[in-house]
Amino acid sequence: MTAELVRGQNHPLPGSRVEIRVTADTPVIAGATFNDEHGRMRDAGWIAHPAEPHLPGVEVSRQAAAVHRLAVDLAAVPEDVHRVNIMLALPARTGGPGRFAGLAAPCFAVTGLDGQEIAGYEVTGLSAESAVVALELYPRAGTWKVRAVGQGYAEGLAAMLADQGLSDARGLADTIDEAVAAGMARSVAPPQQPARRPEAVGTESAGAVGAASTGRPRGEQPAASADQPSEPARGGAPVAGGGTRDGAPVAGGGPIDYRHPRRAAATPPAGRQPSPQPPVPTAGPQPIAAPQGGPGQDAGPVAGDAPGWSMEERLHNQVWGMFEDLARTVAAYRSAVDFADTRMERELEGVLGDPRARVSPVADAARAEARAKHGALVEQARTVLERDVSQLEAEAEVVEPALPPALARWDNPVWQAYEPPAERPMSLRVGDLSLAESGGLRIPLLVRLPLERGLWIDSGRPRGSEAGSADQDELRRLAAQTATVLAAHFVAVHPVDQLTLHVIDPAGAAATALLPLVESGALRNPPAAGASGVARTLERLTQRVDLVQMAVRSKATDALPPDLDLADQLLIVHDFPHGFDDRAVNQLRYLADEGPSVGVGLMMVADRDEARGYGPVLDPLWRSLLRLTPVPDDHLADPWVGHAWTYEPPVVPSGSQVLAQVLRRVVAARGSTEA
Amino acid sequence: MTVNLSKGQAISLQKSDGGTLTAVRMGLGWQAAQRRGLFGKRTKEIDLDASAVLFADKQPVDVVFFRHLVSDDGSVKHTGDNLVGGAGQGGDDEAIMVDLQRVPVHIDQIVFTVNSFTGQTFAEVENAFCRLIDETTGQEMARYTLTGGGQYTAQIMAKVHRQGDGWQMTALGDPANGRTFQDLMPAILPKL
Numbered sequence: 001m002t003a004e005l006v007r008g009q010n011h012p013l014p015g016s017r018v019e020i021r022v023t024a025d026t027p028v029i030a031g032a033t034f035n036d037e038h039g040r041m042r043d044a045g046w047i048a049h050p051a052e053p054h055l056p057g058v059e060v061s062r063q064a065a066a067v068h069r070l071a072v073d074l075a076a077v078p079e080d081v082h083r084v085n086i087m088l089a090l091p092a093r094t095g096g097p098g099r100f101a102g103l104a105a106p107c108f109a110v111t112g113l114d115g116q117e118i119a120g121y122e123v124t125g126l127s128a129e130s131a132v133v134a135l136e137l138y139p140r141a142g143t144w145k146v147r148a149v150g151q152g153y154a155e156g157l158a159a160m161l162a163d164q165g166l167s168d169a170r171g172l173a174d175t176i177d178e179a180v181a182a183g184m185a186r187s188v189a190p191p192q193q194p195a196r197r198p199e200a201v202g203t204e205s206a207g208a209v210g211a212a213s214t215g216r217p218r219g220e221q222p223a224a225s226a227d228q229p230s231e232p233a234r235g236g237a238p239v240a241g242g243g244t245r246d247g248a249p250v251a252g253g254g255p256i257d258y259r260h261p262r263r264a265a266a267t268p269p270a271g272r273q274p275s276p277q278p279p280v281p282t283a284g285p286q287p288i289a290a291p292q293g294g295p296g297q298d299a300g301p302v303a304g305d306a307p308g309w310s311m312e313e314r315l316h317n318q319v320w321g322m323f324e325d326l327a328r329t330v331a332a333y334r335s336a337v338d339f340a341d342t343r344m345e346r347e348l349e350g351v352l353g354d355p356r357a358r359v360s361p362v363a364d365a366a367r368a369e370a371r372a373k374h375g376a377l378v379e380q381a382r383t384v385l386e387r388d389v390s391q392l393e394a395e396a397e398v399v400e401p402a403l404p405p406a407l408a409r410w411d412n413p414v415w416q417a418y419e420p421p422a423e424r425p426m427s428l429r430v431g432d433l434s435l436a437e438s439g440g441l442r443i444p445l446l447v448r449l450p451l452e453r454g455l456w457i458d459s460g461r462p463r464g465s466e467a468g469s470a471d472q473d474e475l476r477r478l479a480a481q482t483a484t485v486l487a488a489h490f491v492a493v494h495p496v497d498q499l500t501l502h503v504i505d506p507a508g509a510a511a512t513a514l515l516p517l518v519e520s521g522a523l524r525n526p527p528a529a530g531a532s533g534v535a536r537t538l539e540r541l542t543q544r545v546d547l548v549q550m551a552v553r554s555k556a557t558d559a560l561p562p563d564l565d566l567a568d569q570l571l572i573v574h575d576f577p578h579g580f581d582d583r584a585v586n587q588l589r590y591l592a593d594e595g596p597s598v599g600v601g602l603m604m605v606a607d608r609d610e611a612r613g614y615g616p617v618l619d620p621l622w623r624s625l626l627r628l629t630p631v632p633d634d635h636l637a638d639p640w641v642g643h644a645w646t647y648e649p650p651v652v653p654s655g656s657q658v659l660a661q662v663l664r665r666v667v668a669a670r671g672s673t674e675a
Numbered sequence: 676m677t678v679n680l681s682k683g684q685a686i687s688l689q690k691s692d693g694g695t696l697t698a699v700r701m702g703l704g705w706q707a708a709q710r711r712g713l714f715g716k717r718t719k720e721i722d723l724d725a726s727a728v729l730f731a732d733k734q735p736v737d738v739v740f741f742r743h744l745v746s747d748d749g750s751v752k753h754t755g756d757n758l759v760g761g762a763g764q765g766g767d768d769e770a771i772m773v774d775l776q777r778v779p780v781h782i783d784q785i786v787f788t789v790n791s792f793t794g795q796t797f798a799e800v801e802n803a804f805c806r807l808i809d810e811t812t813g814q815e816m817a818r819y820t821l822t823g824g825g826q827y828t829a830q831i832m833a834k835v836h837r838q839g840d841g842w843q844m845t846a847l848g849d850p851a852n853g854r855t856f857q858d859l860m861p862a863i864l865p866k867l
Contacts, residue, residue: 328749332779335747339731339781380780641747 002109005121005148011110013118013137013144016075019111020086020135022068025103026096028088029157029180030068032058033164035083040165044172046081047161051179058084063183064091074137074144083138085149085164088123089131089157093181100126100152108134110146121148130156301395303402312404316427316446319399319407322392323433323443324640329388330437331641336381344374385437393441403429406493407444410485410652410659418662420496420669424568425449428493430486431628433636433645445636445647447626449493450568454592454602456625457483457649460609476607478630480513482649483572483605485659489650490570490601491522492662496669502541502571503527504534506579510605514574520663527574534579538587541571541600545591548598568599576606577614585614589621696842698810699835701725701771701787705803705821706763721800722758722792723821725769726856727751730784733867737782739771740856750777751785763802772810773835775842784836786847786863788856789821790829797824797850805832807844817846829853831863 003011022030032055034046041047048055050062057076061068070086077084088106090096097103108121123134129152136147153159157176161169306321308314347370351363401412406425408414409432428449432442447455459479461472491499503514505527517523528537547564551557560566577585592602604625611618627635634646652659703725711718726740729751737746741756754770761768773785789805797803803821808814817833824830827850835844851862 324749328747332748332750332777335736336779336781339734339736343732377781384780640745640749 002117003119005119005146007148007150010145010147011119013074013110013146014112016144017071017073017113018118019113020068020070020072021109021111022070022088022106022134023109024066024088024106027064027066027091027094028068028106029064029091029176030060030070031087031089031176032060032070032072033085033087033161034077034081035085035164036080037082038165039083041161042080044166044168047172049172049176049179050183051175062179064094064096064180072137074139083136085133086135086137087131087133087160089160089176091180092130092156092177099128099130099154100132101128106132106134108148110135119146121150123150123152125150126152128152128154130154131160133160301391301398303399305395312406312426315399315403315407318395319444319446322395322399323638325388326392326435326438326441326443327638327641327643329385329392330435330643333381333385333437337378340374340377340381343377344370347373389437389439389441393439396441396443403444406449406489407446409444410650410656415658415662418492418665420666421493422495424495424498425493428489429650430455430626431650432648433638434648435643435645442648450596450599451601452596454596454604454625455486456604456606456622456627457486458607458627458629459605460607475630476509477513478649479605480510480574482628482630483510483574483603484513484517485650485652486603487517487570487572488522488659488663491517491666494568496666498567500524500565500567500569502537502569503574504537504572504579505574506530506534507575509578510574516659516663520660521667522663531579531581531584534584535581537571538584538591541569541591541595542587544569545594545598545600549594552598568601569595570601570603571595572603572605574605576604577611585618589618592621592624696809696811697774697776699773699775699816699844700767700808700810701727701773701805701832702767702808703769703789703803703805704763704765704767705760706801707760719795720759720793721795722756723760723769723800723803724756724790724792724855725753725771725805726788726790727753727771727773728786728788728856728860728863729778729782730786730867731781732783733864735860738856748777748779750774750779760800765802765804767806775835784834784867786834786866787832788829788859788863789832790853790855790859792854794828794854796826796828797821797830798826805830807833807835816844819846819848824850827852829859831859831866834866 003009005011022028029050031047031049033041033048034055036042046055048058048060050060050064053060053062056078057073059071061070072084074084086108090098090100092098100106103126105122105124105126108123109117110119111117121135123132126132132152133149136149137144138147139145153163157173158169161172166172304311304314304318306314306317308317348367351366351370354363400409401414403412403414404425405412405414405418405421406427407429409429426449427446429444430447431445433445434442457479459476461475487501487503491501501517501523502525503517503523505511505514506529508527508529511527514523514527518526528534544564547560551560571591573588576588580588588602591600594600595602602625608618608622628649629635629647630649632646632648634644636645636647637643638645703723705721705723708718708721724741726738727746728735729737729739729746737748737751739746739751739753741753744753744755745751750773752772752774754767754772757768771787778785787805787807791797791800800822804818805821806818807816809816819830819832821830829851831847831849831851833844833846833848835842837843847866849862849866851859853859853862856863
């Protein structure tokens, strides 16, 4: 099996004769140097380069090329050689690129005589360097080993040779460059030799040229890297940990950087901070890279940067991670501000406590100092908060467009290409959450599917609000609309015919709001009206719950009546408690309690005040439901710190037809499966 | 290498390359009580608890212990309550992780304590120790052997406090008595 080496890693070689294949994006010089036990070249003769391609046991190419094959016979290497370095350099005088930035990472493959690859190494993270010691071969306890080094030099060949103790490094580097330039002139210009291109490659052609010259299949790069053709890493993930970026020396002999070149620094500042390279199984779907995560700069956040088996699960976990991070960073800020406030109060009181000093200049100074201390601490806390929030904002900017329909807002372009899914999603977005401190940042509020608890869209007046009854009708209308938007979302994210909607609208008060569901045909049976409609619908659903529960308990699911709808059910109750008698109320409570375990969800649109007549018997019902509001309201607490978050209901952008379009497609898909 | 700190000794958490320490972990390990095996002979389990108290200007602001595993700001995390102990082979049975970079700006001291929740004194617990580790390198910065520590049920182990831009650790190692960190508060306050 091939060992894919990372920087600093070594691997034993099975024999003394190996071949080293080099693949680069552009013609490069390949060379080899010998080092003594001190890591130095004894003299200028201990190097194999295009002008002087032979050393005992090593032979290199006379020309710069995009592909090299170096034959190495380690048994023929002189006894006093303790290390053979394999290096690459960009030719200085041929008009090619002057540094590795923007080029695909050079690849090394060490193979045996049979062509079997022993070890591979991709020299990632190069930017300003124009020469690099890529591999070293060294004897250890009787056998030879290969180590991935990847030490780059921004000053080029001369610096590299000087680093190995050569006195006339400059002169030798010039000789090599001259020989290469002469060789280039002699030979026909290779077809892959690109026209002189700008150093910062930012065009499509770079990728294409790279593919042509290296022959490396570019198909393995996901589409996301189209935004960043200069991406040297495989897999389209942003590169971190380059020689320059991590502060490792570019020129001059430095220690080997043993960090994984494609992994983030060991201690991200946040508890769960987006790392540039999420730990993903190679077989799994690759995360979608942020467009700004180019090489040479700090890699930005990526969508799907969380654990999980599927992209969907990763995004779900990432959203919850962002939720927790925001909750905690705001907790830190609030705690600091609280502390600053109490400290200032205590100090001011201390000043006031001494009546003699109350009006003296000393007191004024003490007061001013207390205020200054307060200001400084709050300022510090705010800086930290802003840093964290802007980091989360950057993450949200990447995550939001990557969300699948079940987690997307209605203004997300994903709806334009909507197709009914094949599987039920794991969660659904039922709105957005924010805090006063979070600026424009909105965290999606996700609930698991199937619903573990029902939803209650409160059409009553927001608590503590003095708004008159004129607003009441508007609130009712908004609540009914919110219910419809949510119901449409439910239907759209379930596979065809795996969610059946039931609507109870006893007095027809929500008829306008229900129009999109009725007109499109997403709602198959018309809304149940009147007391009899209420009774019938509830009867049917309670019976279904009973039957399924019985069947599950007695493990006789195959004994269920064949006409039973096995799809999940979602019951939407408008105008509660109109049209409800005691029996219906009890059935509703039963459904709220027992329904979730057998796939019957409940969504109530109700004003708690109107059901006051039932007294406290309904309190458990309200408590068991997740309360949502048709207007922004701060009533939801997070599970970690308990901030009061402002909930905003989902809305369809005004004038947008997206909801109707999506529902049409749902119904069309139903038709096609039935046909 | 283990540094066995003597009482009151302070270590700056500056690293040798000038960078400051970014994450520390307090580990607590002890050997579970001997199994008595047969029905009717109940094993007297030993439950030691690690806690961290966060102070701002000598006022306790937050505490991380087995009932509150993560500080509100998320910077201090407890790995969870271990009720019985472990193999006594030197592994941590409870640990508290502190991300010093994320500690809120007003928190200036964090005190680590150990309590015997089930009431055994350290004289009765086998192979008990607590230690403070530089989480970035895995290097142990301080270690206390609790076993044989006398007729005490608690120890105020160490404090990590702000020093300039960075953090400093001071070994306290003060024995005390108490079931949870609350009982230790009177003993902690003079140490701040």
